[in-house]
Amino acid sequence: MMGEWIAFWDSEHSIYVNARHRDIHYRTIATHVSKHVPQDAEVLDYGCGEALHANLITPPARRLVLCEAALKVRGALASRFHGHDAIEVRSPEEIAAFEPATFDVVVMHSVAQYLTAKEADVLLALFHRLLRREGLLILGDIIPPHVSAATDAMALLKFAATNGFFGAALIGLVRTAASDYWRLRSRLGLTRYSERAMVEKLGAAGFLGERAPANIGHNPARMTFLAHRK
Ligand SMILES: C[S@@+](CC[C@H](N)C(=O)[O-])C[C@H]1O[C@@H](n2cnc3c(N)ncnc32)[C@H](O)[C@@H]1O
Numbered sequence: 001m002m003g004e005w006i007a008f009w010d011s012e013h014s015i016y017v018n019a020r021h022r023d024i025h026y027r028t029i030a031t032h033v034s035k036h037v038p039q040d041a042e043v044l045d046y047g048c049g050e051a052l053h054a055n056l057i058t059p060p061a062r063r064l065v066l067c068e069a070a071l072k073v074r075g076a077l078a079s080r081f082h083g084h085d086a087i088e089v090r091s092p093e094e095i096a097a098f099e100p101a102t103f104d105v106v107v108m109h110s111v112a113q114y115l116t117a118k119e120a121d122v123l124l125a126l127f128h129r130l131l132r133r134e135g136l137l138i139l140g141d142i143i144p145p146h147v148s149a150a151t152d153a154m155a156l157l158k159f160a161a162t163n164g165f166f167g168a169a170l171i172g173l174v175r176t177a178a179s180d181y182w183r184l185r186s187r188l189g190l191t192r193y194s195e196r197a198m199v200e201k202l203g204a205a206g207f208l209g210e211r212a213p214a215n216i217g218h219n220p221a222r223m224t225f226l227a228h229r230k
Pocket residue numbers: 002005006009010029046047048049050067068069070073092108109110111114
């Protein structure tokens with residue numbers, strides 16, 4: 001499942017309906033993530049995507065490692081943050097080779113739905129190893145079982161209306177409906193977890209986790225979990 005989705009994210013997709021959407025999307029996530037980051041923390045953002053505003057996390061973080069599997073996306077990140085002392089860009093293979101207890105915070109936002117349950121378990125084990133004893137795991141944009149594509153579309157329109165790109169979002173939704181995203185989403189499905197299922201999954205991976213009051217992303221029907229090592 002993972003490879004086909006990564007190829008999609010590495011393509012010229014139109015998930016972001018225009019430059020403003022892309023900008024606000026990444027600004028919203030970086031702003032919300034930064035609120036969970038203690039001063040001088042070392043942070044890993046796993047599956048960070050284009051991370052346009054990663055610099056909003058440094059500070060408070062003194063080091064931010066961006067991990068992205070898609071080759072072209074990773075190349076663009078490396079150019080964007082070249083020369084930025086606190087931000088480094090790494091591949092998943094490089095992250096797997098990091099020393100244990102390297103990070104104070106690990107964030108994985110809007111990635112779990114594109115992984116099988118098994119693939120997610122492998123990553124949770126990796127994050128458990130990479131986090132320090134008091135470290136924090138932030139798992140964002142987890143999709144509960146009952147949330148439909150229509151809910152996703154409505155959330156996007158609302159976000160667009162608040163941020164001045166409603167017209168572009170309407171056109172974008174039509175474009176997305178006819179795109180590879182929908183072909184892939186219909187064929188592969190998205191992996192969903194109820195609140196309880198995710199708390200149990202985190203527990204099995206050695207974390208004590210709970211649902212945060214609000215999601216990190218723009219879609220309030222999706223869930224964010226905050227977890228510490230048991
Ligand atoms: C929906 S995007 C989310 C990007 C960003 N975190 C955000 O919230 O906007 C999912 C990203 O995760 C990356 N990804 C998927 N599986 C991955 C894996 N196993 N390791 C690293 N990155 C992965 C994809 O390439 C894609 O850029």
